[in-house]
Amino acid sequence: MNLWLGLLLGLKEISSHKFRSFLTMLGIILGVASLLSMFSLTAGMAKGMREYMQQVGGIEKVGIITQDVPIEQEGYAEISPGRTVADAEAILKSADLVSYVTPVSELQSCAITRANQLFRSFVVGAWPDFVPINKHEVARGRNLSLMDVENAQHVCVIGDGISQRLWPELPHFNPIGQSIMLNGCPFTVVGEFTHYEREEDKRRREQAAKAPPVERDRTKRKPPGGAPGGGRGGGSGGGMFDRKNAMILIPISTMFYEFKSASVVGLVDQGPNYKLDQLSFQVADTAAFQQTMNQVQAIVGATHRGIEDFTFDTKQEWFDTIEESVQSTRLSGGMIAGISLLVGGIGITNIMLASISERIREIGVRRAVGAKGRDIFMQIVVESAVIGFIGGVLGLAASFGIMKILVMISDKNAPVVELPAVLISFSFALIIGVVSGFYPAIKASRLDPIEALRYG
Amino acid sequence: MALIELTNVTKRYRVGSQDIVALDGIDLVIEQGEYAAIIGPSGSGKSTLMHLLGCLDTPTSGMMRIDGIDVSRASANKLSEMRNQKIGFVFQSFNLLAKFTVLQNVELPMIYAGVTAQERRTRALAAVERVGLSNRVKNTPLQLSGGQMQRVAIARALVNDPRIVFADEPTGNLDSKTGATILELFRELSEQGRTIVLVTHDNKIAAQTPRRIEIQDGKIV
Numbered sequence: 001m002n003l004w005l006g007l008l009l010g011l012k013e014i015s016s017h018k019f020r021s022f023l024t025m026l027g028i029i030l031g032v033a034s035l036l037s038m039f040s041l042t043a044g045m046a047k048g049m050r051e052y053m054q055q056v057g058g059i060e061k062v063g064i065i066t067q068d069v070p071i072e073q074e075g076y077a078e079i080s081p082g083r084t085v086a087d088a089e090a091i092l093k094s095a096d097l098v099s100y101v102t103p104v105s106e107l108q109s110c111a112i113t114r115a116n117q118l119f120r121s122f123v124v125g126a127w128p129d130f131v132p133i134n135k136h137e138v139a140r141g142r143n144l145s146l147m148d149v150e151n152a153q154h155v156c157v158i159g160d161g162i163s164q165r166l167w168p169e170l171p172h173f174n175p176i177g178q179s180i181m182l183n184g185c186p187f188t189v190v191g192e193f194t195h196y197e198r199e200e201d202k203r204r205r206e207q208a209a210k211a212p213p214v215e216r217d218r219t220k221r222k223p224p225g226g227a228p229g230g231g232r233g234g235g236s237g238g239g240m241f242d243r244k245n246a247m248i249l250i251p252i253s254t255m256f257y258e259f260k261s262a263s264v265v266g267l268v269d270q271g272p273n274y275k276l277d278q279l280s281f282q283v284a285d286t287a288a289f290q291q292t293m294n295q296v297q298a299i300v301g302a303t304h305r306g307i308e309d310f311t312f313d314t315k316q317e318w319f320d321t322i323e324e325s326v327q328s329t330r331l332s333g334g335m336i337a338g339i340s341l342l343v344g345g346i347g348i349t350n351i352m353l354a355s356i357s358e359r360i361r362e363i364g365v366r367r368a369v370g371a372k373g374r375d376i377f378m379q380i381v382v383e384s385a386v387i388g389f390i391g392g393v394l395g396l397a398a399s400f401g402i403m404k405i406l407v408m409i410s411d412k413n414a415p416v417v418e419l420p421a422v423l424i425s426f427s428f429a430l431i432i433g434v435v436s437g438f439y440p441a442i443k444a445s446r447l448d449p450i451e452a453l454r455y456g
Numbered sequence: 457m458a459l460i461e462l463t464n465v466t467k468r469y470r471v472g473s474q475d476i477v478a479l480d481g482i483d484l485v486i487e488q489g490e491y492a493a494i495i496g497p498s499g500s501g502k503s504t505l506m507h508l509l510g511c512l513d514t515p516t517s518g519m520m521r522i523d524g525i526d527v528s529r530a531s532a533n534k535l536s537e538m539r540n541q542k543i544g545f546v547f548q549s550f551n552l553l554a555k556f557t558v559l560q561n562v563e564l565p566m567i568y569a570g571v572t573a574q575e576r577r578t579r580a581l582a583a584v585e586r587v588g589l590s591n592r593v594k595n596t597p598l599q600l601s602g603g604q605m606q607r608v609a610i611a612r613a614l615v616n617d618p619r620i621v622f623a624d625e626p627t628g629n630l631d632s633k634t635g636a637t638i639l640e641l642f643r644e645l646s647e648q649g650r651t652i653v654l655v656t657h658d659n660k661i662a663a664q665t666p667r668r669i670e671i672q673d674g675k676i677v
């Protein structure tokens with residue numbers, strides 16, 4: 001007997017017991033549905049997190065951070081000037097494996113004013129390279145220029161969130177050329193960054209825009225520092241780009257000149273503070289990551305006169321953490337789905353056993369007209385595989401339904417359905433179907449023809 | 457050489473500690489083209505002998521040869537092949553598959569013979585026509601009368617063109633008039649040269665066949 005006939009027979013048998021077959025498949029359906037949903041949800045989660053990571057600089061962004069000097073260097077640690085603009089200049093000049101480098105000096109709480117608008121936010125002083133390193137994009141106007149830095153110009157590039165707070169009544173106001181005050185000091189806006197958001201939110205916003213009659217005002221341009229993402233948990237919620245949208249970037253020279261030339265501690269001026277808050281660079285080729293680090297290590301080591309008061313802060317661990325958390329979610333989710341599939345498989349075995357004891361006489365007749373043991377075995381296994389197959393298909397369909405509902409009721413990252421996940425989930429159903437049929441099939445194939453014919 | 461040859465064939469069943477001798481040293485030769493009836497009282501071993509002849513079962517001891525093949529020592533797969541290719545078997549209780557149509561029932565042996573779908577159909581239709589049921593091919597067995605069911609079973613037995621047809625009380629579940637038409641069918645088949653062995657405990661039937669094999673307590677008398 002060939003496979004095709006076996007399939008037809010299996011389908012016939014299943015369709016003559018539709019409800020029973022459906023109940024049998026339920027375990028497989030649930031197993032496949034949960035397996036694929038879990039795969040897709042974690043893939044969506046990981047995608048959201050990676051997207052965020054990419055937005056904050058990606059794996060190629062490396063920070064140089066301070067660390068405690070080793071004990072043997074403690075005595076003369078003060079010969080190191082610490083992190084200064086000189087480090088950045090040295091890297092810029094000598095590190096050919098580095099594509100961008102910038103020193104960063106921050107002002108944590110600065111009064112931002114324009115007309116009658118006033119609020120406090122942070123201001124970043126840096127080089128133009130800050131923009132590519134941190135994956136910023138200038139949407140209107142221009143980036144800072146080296147000239148701006150050289151001449152300590154009073155110019156700034158502002159985030160879209162800042163424009164909204166400064167011109168709240170004008171949603172798409174072009175701020176280029178306008179003047180704003182930072183701690184009472186006038187700055188000209190020369191550029192505006194793009195509005196940063198999750199791809200997910202962007203898609204929704206565009207969809208909402210396409211369907212205008214629905215009164216779902218999803219102009220999700222949240223003001224910076226506002227209610228953070230409506231209590232959505234984890235770093236993956238919609239609020240994760242708030243800080244990026246609240247950027248005010250000025251030349252680092254201007255920052256030093258205007259805001260860091262005096263540092264008052266306890267009513268006493270400590271003199272200028274030109275220490276950096278950040279020093280970051282971008283690795284030109286991530287394949288040569290370690291070589292780049294070694295190169296920068298040597299350069300900065302020299303400017304610090306051999307004092308090991310700095311180290312590197314890479315995003316490698318972040319990425320590792322994402323992968324790890326995805327893996328562990330998959331493992332535990334997979335286990336639950338696996339148990340469901342296993343139970344489904346036992347259900348199939350059980351029903352197939354019941355089904356063959358109903359059909360002992362049929363098996364006897366088939367044997368009597370010339371069916372071999374292996375023909376009977378095939379018939380039962382194929383029938384069981386068909387149950388697994390249909391269960392798998394229904395499970396995939398159910399999974400798409402589940403994911404649609406999840407997307408509708410929550411604002412989390414949309415699940416990403418990947419082909420391998422579909423294939424894996426489906427193959428599991430098929431394999432379970434086949435394996436579940438083995439025992440009943442062996443039993444059926446070993447029935448003695450005469451005994452089987454005499455039965456019932 | 458004889459078509460069927462049994463030498464000192466015995467069949468014993470063990471039920472608990474008891475040994476039941478169903479067949480006790482049977483010697484039997486049936487030639488090509490013979491039409492024989494096995495007759496004997498209930499429990500004498502007729503069905504047991506038929507099952508052995510039909511390769512549905514194997515003897516406990518003795519030698520049994522069908523069409524030159526030693527079936528007493530053949531493997532289960534070989535026996536399946538014998539049943540499929542060389543033997544047609546007709547049961548008292550028809551043994552049709554209730555969920556399948558007449559045509560599908562008749563096609564069944566050809567499925568295991570690896571015949572193509574096209575040829576299965578033509579041959580099944582011819583066999584159904586041979587037993588006079590061409591107008592009922594799409595019916596299921598439960599929609600037929602007993603006599604019609606037995607005709608379907610005969611069509612199924614003939615469809616792989618076997619050398620021998622065995623029938624175990626083929627008229628046992630039929631009234632005498634219907635039974636007579638079935639016997640007529642067997643007579644025609646015999647006239648066309650097919651070897652036929654049937655079991656009956658009706659002397660009138662046995663009187664119609666050229667050869668009569670009487671069996672009692674597992675022995676041929």
Ligand SMILES: Nc1ncnc2c1ncn2[C@@H]1O[C@H](COP(=O)(O)OP(=O)(O)OP(=O)(O)O)[C@@H](O)[C@H]1O
Pocket residue numbers: 469470471476477478496497498499500501502503504505657
């Ligand atoms: N599977 C079995 N296990 C034990 N004993 C059996 C088995 N099959 C048959 N027998 C015994 O073998 C003997 C012969 O049985 P068989 O069925 O061949 O008789 P029969 O001549 O066909 O009778 P009937 O005319 O009633 O059909 C009987 O005593 C029966 O009880």
Ligand SMILES: [Mg+2]
Pocket residue numbers: 502503504
């Ligand atoms: Mg009998």
